[in-house]
Amino acid sequence: MNINAWAIAAVATAGLAQPLLAQDQSDAGIAAYRAALQDGNPAELWEMRGEVLWKTKRGTKNASLETCDLGKGPGKLEGAYAELPRYFADARKVMDLEARLVYCMETLQGWDTKPYFNKGAFKSKGPGSDMAAIATFVAAKSNGMAFKVDTSHPAVNAAVKTGEDLFWRRSGPFDFSCATCHAEDGKRIRLQGLPNLLKTEGAATGVATWPAYRVSQSEVRTLQHRMWDCYWQMRHPDVQYTSDAVTALLTYMNAIGNGNEIKSPYIKR
Template identity: 30%
Template sequence: MARALRVALALLFSIPAWAEGPQPPRSGIEFQSADVRAMQADDFANPATLWVDRGAALWKSPRGERNVSCAACHGDAEKSMKGVAARYPAYVESLGRVADVEQRINACVVDNQKAPALPWESQDLLSLSAYVAKQSRGMPVAVRIDTAASDFERGRRIYFERQGQLNLACTHCHDASWGRTIYAERVSQGQPVDWPAYRLEWQAVGSLERRLRACYFGVRAEMPPFGARDLVALELYLANRAQGLASMAPGVRR
């Protein structure tokens, strides 16, 4: 009895106060078929490796009016970018707002390289974000919400809000129905790990924003534009829901 109580208490306190959503959080890869899981597990089979390689080359290429490379300031990405993606979205002082990894990279492209922002879902931006995200492989999601409280609340509100012609909220699928099959797909907990990811359906790597837009489309709701505050706020809410879950980006999904 005493032992059962101790175990129960240990479990209770091992769940941090901020934990929301299913406990323990489970990565979306667990809900994918065996062939997709095998593709993600093997860099030679994972098509996203092409984007990572391209990102590694871009990292060293000078760009913009300043003609400087990312490496000129940040050095070896394997060291300087280790754990960075796991902390995003985050409040960025120089932007005065919460940004996701793609927006943080673009802030450097614009402010530090003095080059035009890389367009959303462009090969250059996806390659750089895949390369940066890879440096956090196996590291647990660890976002801060104290410096981004209003965006966090915004993301949480949207997560529970019914949307579109199907009148469904994120929570209806990703909390109430995970593990079930909808539209021939096994629904996961909607965790944001492993992104950017190669989707077989897209035949390409895409950002988490693109994935979220696909969920809006799925319920026949108007999709927020790329970079919209609502999408970044949702990413932050999802990341907080996933605290402690390891990301294996860039991943593979159906």
């Protein structure tokens, strides 16, 4: 099937999503729906585009991302996502996948990412939308592997502690924190079950299944987008894309998720 045919199938599938979900809002019904759709996951389109973008020479340096080091060595992708976030000596900081990709785009390809990589990375069109595709391509190379974030490095350990503080910190007009929704069993929002991210099995749903195709949005979303969206729903100001704060929060949650099987790209509501 060519890419155009895949795109038509993806649009058609997304159009059917809401009526199907409306018929059965139970956890079992949603799980069955996702399982049925997984075989023809529209996110495969993003994964294919991400591979092309990874290999395409771009930027002022006319270079590809094929020598980007995600922690396993230049250009080595298998298992890299499973060990992120991690400390990178060349950047002298802890980075998650998207932060590292932005770093490689700036240093290897010569991109000036600041004009569009704040909220622009979350748009459906334009240069920023490339991130979801590239992240999906990279994450898929760790599909089926277990998360194993190494927290022994002092910088990573510090990020975990900062992320934990942020997870519990109540603020904003609603006085919400991440823990408000994700620190207890049995919570729901709009009939949707919320994972308890403090449990390993909850982290499997909340962390190990991103990037994912959001049926309700007909888009692939990443963990960075998930963090932005959660803060937006808490009515906080927009969080900066790939900020140290977001990376710390992801480091904390990924560390809890250690041992969980990565299932990316996934299907979500």
